[in-house]
Every structure is written in structure tokens, then in C-alpha cells.
Amino acid sequence: MPKLKFPSDLKLVKEASKKVLDLLSDLKLDSSALFDIRLCFEEAFINAVKYGNKHNMSLTVDVEVIKGNDMVELVVSDQGKGFDYKSQDDPTEQGNLAKTRGRGIFLIKNLMNEVTYENNGSSLRMKKRINK
Amino acid sequence: MHVTHSKIKDFVAVAIEGEVDLNSSPQLRKVFTEILSQGASKILINFVKVSYIDSSGLATLIEMMQRLKKENGQMRLAGMSDKIKSLFEITKLDKLFLIYRTEEEALAAA
Numbered sequence: 001m002p003k004l005k006f007p008s009d010l011k012l013v014k015e016a017s018k019k020v021l022d023l024l025s026d027l028k029l030d031s032s033a034l035f036d037i038r039l040c041f042e043e044a045f046i047n048a049v050k051y052g053n054k055h056n057m058s059l060t061v062d063v064e065v066i067k068g069n070d071m072v073e074l075v076v077s078d079q080g081k082g083f084d085y086k087s088q089d090d091p092t093e094q095g096n097l098a099k100t101r102g103r104g105i106f107l108i109k110n111l112m113n114e115v116t117y118e119n120n121g122s123s124l125r126m127k128k129r130i131n132k
Numbered sequence: 133m134h135v136t137h138s139k140i141k142d143f144v145a146v147a148i149e150g151e152v153d154l155n156s157s158p159q160l161r162k163v164f165t166e167i168l169s170q171g172a173s174k175i176l177i178n179f180v181k182v183s184y185i186d187s188s189g190l191a192t193l194i195e196m197m198q199r200l201k202k203e204n205g206q207m208r209l210a211g212m213s214d215k216i217k218s219l220f221e222i223t224k225l226d227k228l229f230l231i232y233r234t235e236e237e238a239l240a241a242a
Contacts, residue, residue: 010154035184035215042186046154092224098198100191103223107187110222 004063008053017042023065036111043104044076044124052078073127082120135163144172149181152189164196173205178235180211210238
């Protein structure tokens with residue numbers, strides 16, 4: 001299973017997602033699945049840099065890419081203390097619609113088929129079902 | 133990302149080309165601030181050439197719309213691909229923004 005490590009630098013988000021998608025290129029995924037996987041990975045990477053590693057360049061964002069028969073699984077981990085992932089506001093509630101934060105995790109939960117937090121929230125495991 | 137704008141009827145039409153994300157959002161915010169400082173109150177954003185948007189891009193659009201609303205202005209969005217439109221639907225931002233299929237429809241709407 002390929003494992004990647006990136007310094008906590010938001011400028012690397014495109015490079016990181018390109019590397020992840022390159023690892024999936026043999027699966028010949030359709031453009032919609034690629035869009036979802038890229039978006040969810042980039043949102044997770046950005047959260048790991050900003051909120052997990054707090055932009056500390058000496059800390060890494062670790063990425064694991066697992067290719068199953070009918071599933072792509074990504075694990076994005078930071079070196080932070082985790083967070084209270086159970087008490088996230090729903091950005092689609094009327095009172096939250098105009099808020100400018102909180103949509104990254106929401107998108108991940110909606111575009112992926114399975115999302116679980118590990119290590120108190122410092123690791124995010126997300127699975128996308130694929131049709132080969 | 134590349135952003136151009138032109139006057140169409142009483143709208144400033146902003147055409148975005150490329151990706152609206154964490155790294156390009158400051159550029160979009162800058163263009164928008166320039167347009168607002170020139171007194172624009174009706175802004176139409178054309179998404180025909182937008183290939184990708186993330187939560188930062190969505191947040192930037194919300195911020196821009198709120199600034200425009202404070203000036204009693206209005207923002208319309210048009211020309212989204214099905215994929216990008218689906219992100220507005222999932223997040224229910226289609227209830228917050230005025231979204232039209234094409235630029236022509238957006239300009240023609242009352």
C-alpha cells in the first residue's frame with residue numbers, strides 16, 4: 001500500500017492530490033469519481049495542515065492509498081491532538097448556510113461512501129466505492 | 133485561475149476560468165473588491181470555464197455575496213457544470229445563491 005508524506009505546507013495541496021490521483025490512474029476512474037476523490041483528499045489535506053499540524057512545516061501530513069476491488073481508501077493523518085469530530089455544525093441548517101466555514105468535512109462525508117476518524121480525529125479514513 | 137470582467141446590461145459579468153480553491157480564492161476576492169470599489173451592485177459570475185471548486189472557493193463566494201448584499205446589490209451565478217452544481221445542491225447553497233443555467237438566462241431573469 002503506497003504511503004506518502006508531505007510537509008505541512010498548503011502550497012503543496014495540488015502536488016499532493018496529483019500524486020494520489022497518479023497512484024489511482026490504473027483504475028481508470030470516471031471524471032466524477034476523480035473529482036470527488038480529489039476534492040475530498042484536498043479538503044482533508046488542508047484541514048490536516050491548518051488545524052492538525054497548525055502550519056508547522058516540521059510536521060508531516062501522512063497519506064495512505066489503498067486500492068481494493070471495488071473501493072478506494074485514503075487515510076490522511078496529521079500529528080496534532082485531534083479534535084471533537086462529533087460536534088461539527090451542519091452547514092446546511094438554515095442558520096449556518098451563510099457561514100463561511102465547516103463545509104470541507106461536510107463535503108467529505110457526502111461525497112465519500114464511508115468516513116471514519118481514528119486517533120481522536122487526527123486520522124481520517126475515507127472510502128469511495130468505484131466501478132471498474 | 134484567470135478572471136476577466138465586462139459590463140453586460142446593468143451587470144458586471146465576471147468570467148472565471150480554471151479552479152476556484154484555497155490558493156486562487158485571494159485573487160478572486162481581489163478582483164471582486166476592485167469591482168465593488170467601482171460601484172458595481174449587480175454581479176453575474178460565469179462558471180462555464182470553472183473546472184473545480186473547493187470549500188474555500190464556496191466560502192469566498194458566500195463572503196462576496198454578503199458584501200454585495202450589504203451594499204444592496206445582487207449576485208447571480210450561471211453556467212455551472214453538473215458536477216459543480218451538485219456541490220451547491222449538496223451543501224444547499226443553491227438556496228442561498230441565485231443560480232441560472234446560462235448567462236443569458238441569468239441576464240434575462242427579473
